[in-house]
Amino acid sequence: xxxxxxxxxxxxxxxxxxxxxxxxxxxxxxxxxxxxxxxxxxxxxxxxxxxxxxxxxxxxxxxxxxxxxxxxxxxxxxxxxxxxxxxxxxxxxxxxxxxxxxxxxxxxxxxxxxxxxxxxxxxxxxxxxxxxxxxxxxxxxxxxxxxxxxxxxxxxxxxxxxxxxxxxxxxxxxxxxxxxxxxxxxxxxxxxxxxxxxxxxxxxxxxxxxxxxxxxxxxxxxxxxxxxxxxxxxxxxxxxxxxxxxxxxxxxxxxxxxxxxxxxxxxxxxxxxxxxxxxxxxxxxxxxxxxxxxxxxxxxxxxxxxxxxxxxxxxxxxxxxxxxxxxxxxxxxxxxxxxxxxxxxxxxxxxxxxxxxxxxxxxxxxxxxxxxxxxxxxxxxxxxxxxxxxxxxx
Amino acid sequence: xxxxxxxxxxxxxxxxxxxxxxxxxxxxxxxxxxxxxxxxxxxxxxxxxxxxxxxxxxxxxxxxxxxxxxxxxxxxxxxxxxxxxxxxxxxxxxxxxxxxxxxxxxxxxxxxxxxxxxxxxxxxxxxxxxxxxxxxxxxxxxxxxxxxxxxxxxxxxxxxxxxxxxxxxxxxxxxxxxxxxxxxxxxxxxxxxxxxxxxxxxxxxxxxxxxxxxxxxxxxxxxxxxxxxxxxxxxxxxxxxxxxxxxxxxxxxxxxxxxxxxxxxxxxxxxxxxxxxxxxxxxxxxxxxxxxxxxxxxxxxxxxxxxxxxxxxxxxxxxxxxxxxxxxxxxxxxxxxxxxxxxxxxxxxxxxxxxxxxxxxxxxxxxxxxxxxxxxxxxxxxxxxxxxxxxxxx
Numbered sequence: 001x002x003x004x005x006x007x008x009x010x011x012x013x014x015x016x017x018x019x020x021x022x023x024x025x026x027x028x029x030x031x032x033x034x035x036x037x038x039x040x041x042x043x044x045x046x047x048x049x050x051x052x053x054x055x056x057x058x059x060x061x062x063x064x065x066x067x068x069x070x071x072x073x074x075x076x077x078x079x080x081x082x083x084x085x086x087x088x089x090x091x092x093x094x095x096x097x098x099x100x101x102x103x104x105x106x107x108x109x110x111x112x113x114x115x116x117x118x119x120x121x122x123x124x125x126x127x128x129x130x131x132x133x134x135x136x137x138x139x140x141x142x143x144x145x146x147x148x149x150x151x152x153x154x155x156x157x158x159x160x161x162x163x164x165x166x167x168x169x170x171x172x173x174x175x176x177x178x179x180x181x182x183x184x185x186x187x188x189x190x191x192x193x194x195x196x197x198x199x200x201x202x203x204x205x206x207x208x209x210x211x212x213x214x215x216x217x218x219x220x221x222x223x224x225x226x227x228x229x230x231x232x233x234x235x236x237x238x239x240x241x242x243x244x245x246x247x248x249x250x251x252x253x254x255x256x257x258x259x260x261x262x263x264x265x266x267x268x269x270x271x272x273x274x275x276x277x278x279x280x281x282x283x284x285x286x287x288x289x290x291x292x293x294x295x296x297x298x299x300x301x302x303x304x305x306x307x308x309x310x311x312x313x314x315x316x317x318x319x320x321x322x323x324x325x326x327x328x329x330x331x332x333x334x335x336x337x338x339x340x341x342x343x344x345x346x347x348x349x350x351x352x353x354x355x356x357x358x359x360x361x362x363x364x365x366x367x368x369x370x371x372x373x374x375x376x377x378x379x380x381x382x383x384x385x386x387x388x389x390x391x392x393x394x
Numbered sequence: 395x396x397x398x399x400x401x402x403x404x405x406x407x408x409x410x411x412x413x414x415x416x417x418x419x420x421x422x423x424x425x426x427x428x429x430x431x432x433x434x435x436x437x438x439x440x441x442x443x444x445x446x447x448x449x450x451x452x453x454x455x456x457x458x459x460x461x462x463x464x465x466x467x468x469x470x471x472x473x474x475x476x477x478x479x480x481x482x483x484x485x486x487x488x489x490x491x492x493x494x495x496x497x498x499x500x501x502x503x504x505x506x507x508x509x510x511x512x513x514x515x516x517x518x519x520x521x522x523x524x525x526x527x528x529x530x531x532x533x534x535x536x537x538x539x540x541x542x543x544x545x546x547x548x549x550x551x552x553x554x555x556x557x558x559x560x561x562x563x564x565x566x567x568x569x570x571x572x573x574x575x576x577x578x579x580x581x582x583x584x585x586x587x588x589x590x591x592x593x594x595x596x597x598x599x600x601x602x603x604x605x606x607x608x609x610x611x612x613x614x615x616x617x618x619x620x621x622x623x624x625x626x627x628x629x630x631x632x633x634x635x636x637x638x639x640x641x642x643x644x645x646x647x648x649x650x651x652x653x654x655x656x657x658x659x660x661x662x663x664x665x666x667x668x669x670x671x672x673x674x675x676x677x678x679x680x681x682x683x684x685x686x687x688x689x690x691x692x693x694x695x696x697x698x699x700x701x702x703x704x705x706x707x708x709x710x711x712x713x714x715x716x717x718x719x720x721x722x723x724x725x726x727x728x729x730x731x732x733x734x735x736x737x738x739x740x741x742x743x744x745x746x747x748x749x750x751x752x753x754x755x756x757x758x759x760x761x762x763x764x765x766x767x768x769x770x771x772x773x774x775x776x777x778x779x780x781x782x783x784x785x786x787x788x
Contacts, residue, residue, distance in 0.1 A: 001621040001645060003594065004560065006508045006530075009651050018654075036459055044453035051445050059438035063634035065430055099493055099638075099660040106659050110529070114400045115509075132658045135504075136400075166398065200397065227395040240457035242665030244493075251395060257403050260412075264526045265500050266493040270664040271636030 024350035030382035050279035070097025074278035124357030149182025173208035174324025177368035207324035212298030214322035227251030307383035418744035424776035444673035464491025468672040518751030543576025567602035568718025571762035601718035606692035608716035621645030701777035
């Protein structure tokens, strides 16, 4: 059959990212392209014990349908952590469990955006968020950033230009793809600006707890007194991504509408996994587990930065992340990083070119490197191969 | 904050179904309103054993991200079952795992429907599907049905009237809400009509294997040689709904686009649950388990039908399902079943009024009763209470 798809379906021939990840998936290639957490750090044994308890104590309940908003015990644990680790006072009525961050972004976009509505994002930003926003017909506008995150003057200017903007999407901690962190002052200022312009902030914080240097900065939601900020987080980076569990924290009116939208998307998130994670959090010290992840990622980041400094040609710049999983690299001149990508692949190493992270104007010579899922020898050898390929093109 | 939601968000004050289920959730009330499978039939022990094996053998892999299209072993098992139990020859490349049927409906609607496009459905049909279709701005048109399912003459007439229709949504087996089953002749005819009019059929088959009388009828997909039919099913009714796992079977071109849409919705379905269900299917006889569900539901359906025949006033008609979970009741005259619902609640019994199941014109005096999640004494006493309430209003 010749299918007549809706205009929400992108042209599959233009799936640059799919193509990149496919090429980078070749086992011969050292890939800094993905964004996978290190599986050797997953708490398999503790999760297994939690699952045992769930099957023994709550078997039937965990296998039955549940409320769309999510498991009460899990929301209680999250509410507690939001206070202790995020300095956000909230209640379980303000928390909805989601099927991972991707669903949180998808449903918030579906809720907020009519066709042609404007969403403001960091330039560059998480590429899958861009795909979601475009699938609802949003006009996505990039805001300039520096090493301290989104520039508030630039945000204010764009909000004046696009006065009907619906949403500001931001990743304030160890941003994907740049690894940059927004300062506390800017966070506070962003809430003021958003309130003045009556626009919702969607704060995406998947990496926030994976901090291995510098000082903790409270989330933007911490400065929010009027429900302007919708905060989202996930268990993918601090526990395990396979279970597809995330959450949002928002004003009660927002949660009520979100729950209705989620009901139409998948009724509720996996109930068994919600029970298992809630049990895991009851029986284990999640902070201690996260510390072990941060310690390991610190080693890998430090090593990758050292290798980049030593091996990449002079003039190459990079971000200095204090946490998270990514380093952003800028090669001087007008290097097309798609071409650089294919040259690197010839040398059996891969990364993600900058292009797909940009909502509008592309800054050439930029790309993202992931260090969380690579061992020491792979980092050393991979950066060496990249240096050869970069030298050939500069 | 005063949120400016998109037009996709329904008016929350109009959430009739939410209101019904909330009222029906009162523990004093015998509720025939829900659509829950009987939890005492969940194979808790066998699922626990499968989970143990998964944690022991595949712990890290099951907790890591996976491919959007889903677990290979699970798709192989489904492919095999599609052939043995559904007479559909397919391959794993034509199968995508979903986060339950709700997601399958949501993504197919998102893929196929631009604002204002027409979707044809049985009158009445699954109310959550109607909500999803409306969230994408579809115009939903009802097709008349009789005891043998959707009327093909009526379908052809509507396809002539709405020549640009994008989708026919149908539940051919033990339909929700009517419990009716479409004949083999009509299924074959539906494929012919759909091909002639170049419209996709979305065949929703959650109850198909829960048959306790009559002859098995092949799915519509069995008659499809050109990729016209997108077939969807779920583990919710044959295994456990809490894990939110379903699947679609479709033409490769359709699957390719579907996978891209699913990636933007939740990256992939719960990987741990996919592993557990795949392991369960490897180690257990799912057909035997389904037989035990069917045996129990047969008892409950038979008892409810007998009680209805004996206790409801003369002139009340009902469907005679050969499987599934629902009975459709028609009260003579112009009884408003929302009023009847509130009168029944006074007598501590509940059902779902017909209104929300209708896409356009509502046939008064109709409502749905569920028998899968009720014990014998509840069925007896609940039908008695309903009979009193109906008598008061006729």
